[in-house]
Amino acid sequence: MTKAQEISVTAQVEEELPREKFDELEAFIEGLGTTQGALIEILHKAQSLFGYLPRDVQLFVARKLGIPGAEVFGVVSFYSYFTTKPRGKHTISVCMGTACFVKGADKIMERLKEKLNIESNEITEDGLFTLKDIRCVGACGLAPVMMIDDKVYGRVKEEELDGILESYRK
Structure with a gap:
């Protein structure tokens, strides 16, 4: 990356994303001592700071680690x-693994789409929820399984969804 390109990327970053979050990420990276093998740890920190990993954040990480942006994107997309x-x-x-699917996870997913008025991988209008289908949670004995953030809900029934969602709206 040329110096002009780096300045251009930096200018874009300052306009769109909070500079203080980049400063915090930079301090985190510098505090590691060694960055050898730390890409995933750094990306976790970056995502916790920004909420997601837009292109500018990926390029920032790549520059700080002295690696190609494509390498960072490869990890992010994998x-x-x-x-x-x-x-x-x-x-x-919503877990869509075999056990969960057989126990009705597809019906749970469809009901959530209706209640939230979104499709999978979309955000509700109010920015409160993102809905995702995932392959396996590893809690097959609790099928069908749904997670909200890090909380696992097992043996979920359609009629429980309103109450569960309402507890997060408060």
């Missing part, structure tokens, strides 16, 4: 934990 789009305040993940 792991489903990372997202390049903003998410709602709460992420609802």
Whole structure:
């Protein structure tokens, strides 16, 4: 990246994303001592700061680590934990693994789409929820399983959804 391109990227970053978050991320990276093998840890920190990993954040990380932006993007796009789009305040993940699907996860997902008026991987109008379908939570004995953020809901029934959603709206 030429110096002019770097200045251009920096200018874009300052306009769109809060500079103080970049400063905090930079301090985190510098505090690691060594960045060898720390890309995923750094991306986790970046996503916790910004809520997602837009192109400018990925390029910032790449510059700080002295690696190609394509390498950072490769990691971001490989792991489903990372997202390049903003998410709602709460992420609802519905397990669509075999056990959950057989126990009705598809019906739970359809009902959530109706109640939230969104499709999978979209954000509600109020910015409160993002809905995702995921492959397996690893809690097959609790099928069908739904997670909101880090909280697991097992043996979910359609009639419970209103109460669960309402508890996050408060």
